[in-house]
Amino acid sequence: MKYRVLGKTHLKVSEIGFGGIPIQKLTQEEAAKVIHKAEETGINFIDTARAYSCSEEYIGKALKGRRKNWIIATKSMARSYEDMKRDIEISLKNLNTDYIDLYQLHNVKDIASYKEAFGENGALKALLEAKEKGIIRHIGVTSHSLDMLKHMIENPLVETIMYPYNVVERQAIETFKLAKERNIGIIAMKPMAGGVLSDGKLALKFILKDDFISTAIPGMASIQEVIENVSASKEEITKDEIELCDNIYKEMDKEFCRRCGYCAPCPQGIDIPFSFILRGYYVNYDLKDWAKERYNNLKAHASDCRECGICETRCPYDLQIRKMLKEVKKTFGY
Structure with missing residues (x-):
């Protein structure tokens, strides 16, 4: 496994991280086996969220006695000070740890939610207090909006960003390059384009060819998925494979939603x-x-x-x- 520096956090993370969404459909025992296999392969970065039902709890139990081998990231949709303060405590308990390496503001999708979270009595205040106490080590943001991503990398308190990047979704490349110049860690989510890409190894090789990416976090729910994903870290992408990715992009270009939000507002209120x-x-x-x-x-x-x-x-x-x-x-x- 190769490792990259997660921007200004200075954390050395595995270039392939562990996405914690799919383990919700497993049992605790099954999830632990998959996580332990990931650890064996050299994966040391794991991402979850308060919104992922039992994911935090599964990870917390699986990492018992193994905490020192992992960089843990989680995130919360909380926007107010009190709500974020509460969620941090819940995450600490669920993850069975006394500190969290990276705590992220989850899915900041518009200016209103950004202003609320970063306002005088917003969620950021709780994160900064927790950081002072050493309860969390670093602060990040996640979003599906490119406009918001451009806005958030201007904030000096943001240490990492998480945004979709894959064979089909390439709209953030220039913003990623700018973020790297500012030493912001970049976490590529949706590396399989939400599951529509079938060749996981190729999908990850496409992402890892770019040095502005700190880590990609495919969701993993089986040992076989761990093995396949990790294999992408052992090979460089070829010219023919890049051409194949470009052809996939052209085929899917008119069928894939990038979640930019420009279609809104819907007169019927549909998100x-x-x-x-x-x-x-x-x-x-x-x-x-x-x-x-x-x-x-x-x-x-x-x-x-x-x-x-x-x-x-x-x-x-x-x-x-x-x-x-x-x-x-x-x-x-x-």
Whole structure:
């Protein structure tokens, strides 16, 4: 396994990290076996979140007696001081540790949520207090919005960013380069494009060819996935493989949502990008219950679409959004 420096944190992380979303569908014992195998291969960076149901707890139990071998990252959707303070304590308990290496503000998707989190009595205040006490070591942000990513790398308190990067989603390359110049650690999420890319090894080799990436975090739910993913760290990508990736990009360019949010607002109140994300988790990751619960909690659903087509006029990628929403409706039943 090769290691890279996670920006200004100075942490040396495995260039392939462990994404903690899919272990939700395993038992505690199964999850521990997968995590222990990852450790054997040299993976030392593991990412989870408060929102990933039992993921934090599974990781905490699996790492008992092994904490020193791991760099743990988690994240919270909390935006207020009190909510973040509470979530930090819950994460510490779940992860069975007295400190967390990287705590991230999860899915900061617009200026309103950014201002709330970074405001006078926002979540950042709780993170800074916890950092002073040594309870957390570093602070990061995650987002699906490129506009927000550009905004957040301007903040000197941000030590790491997490954003989608894969064969299909290449829209952040210039922003990543700018972030690297500012010594911000870059964590590539969705390396398999939400599960739509079938060749995991190729997908990771494509990402790892770029030195501005600190680590890529594919979700892993089996020992076989660990072995396949780690193999990407042992080989350089070839010219023919890059050409293959470019062909995949061209084929999928008009069918894949980059979650940029330009389609919003929907007149019916549908959160179009998040609906597509949840369908991906349901279909590609087999996280059916987790995805359905979150879909049920949405204020509006794919069945509410009146096919006005306004979203398609705004989409910079010319996606057939109405057709894609019908697939969401078919998946969830409404």
